[in-house]
Each structure stands twice: as structure tokens, then as C-alpha cells.
Amino acid sequence: MDSYFHMFIDTLFGFSALFVLMKILRKTQMSALTPFDFISAVIIGELVGNALYDKKAGIPEIAFVIILWGGLLYTVEIISQKFMRTRYIIEGKPSIIIHKGKLIREIMRKNKIDISEVQQLLRDKDVFSVQEVEYGILEANGKISVLKKSAYQVPNKKDLNIAPVDIFLPYTLINDGEIITDNVKEAGLHKEWLEKELKRQGFDKVEDVFYAEYTEGKKLFVLPFTKQTKRKSD
Numbered sequence: 001m002d003s004y005f006h007m008f009i010d011t012l013f014g015f016s017a018l019f020v021l022m023k024i025l026r027k028t029q030m031s032a033l034t035p036f037d038f039i040s041a042v043i044i045g046e047l048v049g050n051a052l053y054d055k056k057a058g059i060p061e062i063a064f065v066i067i068l069w070g071g072l073l074y075t076v077e078i079i080s081q082k083f084m085r086t087r088y089i090i091e092g093k094p095s096i097i098i099h100k101g102k103l104i105r106e107i108m109r110k111n112k113i114d115i116s117e118v119q120q121l122l123r124d125k126d127v128f129s130v131q132e133v134e135y136g137i138l139e140a141n142g143k144i145s146v147l148k149k150s151a152y153q154v155p156n157k158k159d160l161n162i163a164p165v166d167i168f169l170p171y172t173l174i175n176d177g178e179i180i181t182d183n184v185k186e187a188g189l190h191k192e193w194l195e196k197e198l199k200r201q202g203f204d205k206v207e208d209v210f211y212a213e214y215t216e217g218k219k220l221f222v223l224p225f226t227k228q229t230k231r232k233s234d
Contacts, residue, residue, distance in 0.1 A: 044069050098136030174212035187214055
């Protein structure tokens with residue numbers, strides 16, 4: 001029983017330390033991670049995992065591993081931010097693989113990517129033919145950025161001589177029968193206003209509302225509970 005308690009404490013400490021480390025390093029979502037970031041995350045997970053299951057290792061050993069590896073990663077981050085050339089070495093740099101509608105075979109070979117992979121990356125961007133692309137840039141995270149030829153670009157309001165309109169961020173005010181107070185305040189509204197608007201649309205209680213969304217200049221959008229959207233408490 002004592003061994004399980006120590007394992008629990010070590011695991012809890014390892015989890016907390018990794019969480020703090022990721023917050024300090026401020027890593028973005030997985031899709032934006034470079035190969036170096038991904039490998040670093042795998043290695044630190046392996047190091048902590050091995051330390052947790054090593055009977056001779058405890059909190060001091062786990063802390064040492066996390067602090068040492070975290071310190072190295074933090075140092076690399078600082079160096080890459082201050083010196084541009086090291087950033088390209090560590091994180092890689094974008095490569096133009098499609099230039100003026102033509103695939104650059106030498107760049108593709110250098111980045112170890114073939115035509116099938118390029119086509120797959122293009123399909124992720126809703127492009128199903130290389131003929132539609134004017135420029136294609138292979139980013140450091142392995143994704144591709146596309147600039148389509150003018151004939152395949154979607155016309156915008158400026159092209160159609162349509163006057164632009166202001167765009168406002170929608171706020172979720174009610175979710176699953178509960179008011180999200182922070183969003184109400186951020187939208188510059190009050191709970192009293194929200195309740196008044198709900199009554200105007202025929203809702204006497206907040207608990208009867210499954211979802212409510214507010215966008216400035218628009219009517220409050222309200223969805224009631226249905227058989228498919230029953231409250232968790234029901």
C-alpha cells in the first residue's frame with residue numbers, strides 16, 4: 001500500500017510539473033508545433049514516465065529531469081528569438097514548392113516530399129488540382145499555405161463593389177441552462193437585460209434555454225431544450 005501512495009505522489013508531482021513547464025514555454029496548439037517541439041514533448045514524457053516507474057527515483061529525481069530538460073528547451077527558445085539564423089536551424093524555414101503554378105522538384109526533394117503528399121496537403125486546403133495554385137509554401141510545421149491563381153480565387157466585397165459592414169464577435173451568454181457571467185460582462189451587458197430579452201422571446205426561466213448567443217446589432221439568438229438536448233441534470 002505504501003508503494004502505491006508513493007507512486008500516486010510522484011505521478012501527481014510529475015503531472016503538475018509538466019503542466020507548469022508547458023505554461024512557461026507557452027507552446028501553441030499541436031498543429032503549430034515544429035518537429036523539434038514534437039520530439040521534445042515526446043522525450044520529456046519518456047523521461048518523466050521512466051522516472052515514475054523507477055523504484056529508485058522519487059520527487060527529487062523527477063524534478064531534476066523536468067528542470068534540466070525544461071531549462072534546455074527554454075534556453076533554445078531564447079536563443080531562437082534573439083538570433084534569426086538559429087531559428088531556421090532549430091525550427092526550420094518555409095520553402096516555396098509551387099512557384100507561379102509550377103512544382104519545384106529540387107525543393108520537394110530537399111524537403112523529402114513527393115507529389116502525392118503535396119496533393120494531400122492541397123486537399124486539406126480544399127484545392128483538388130495543382131493547376132489552381134499560383135504559389136504553394138511548405139511551412140515549418142509540415143502544412144502548406146496556398147495562394148490560388150486569380151481565376152480560382154473567391155471574389156470579395158471589394159471586387160463586387162459592395163460596401164463593407166462592421167463585424168462583431170458573437171458571445172455565448174447561456175450554455176446548457178446556465179448564464180456565462182464573464183461573457184455577459186465582456187459583451188457589455190447585464191443579467192437583467194438578458195432575462196428581459198428571454199421573456200420577450202417567451203422564456204420565463206434561464207433553465208429552459210439550452211443555448212443563447214449575442215452579437216451586437218442582432219437579435220438575441222436562443223435555442224430551447226429539446227429531446228435531443230436534455231439538461232445534464234435531467
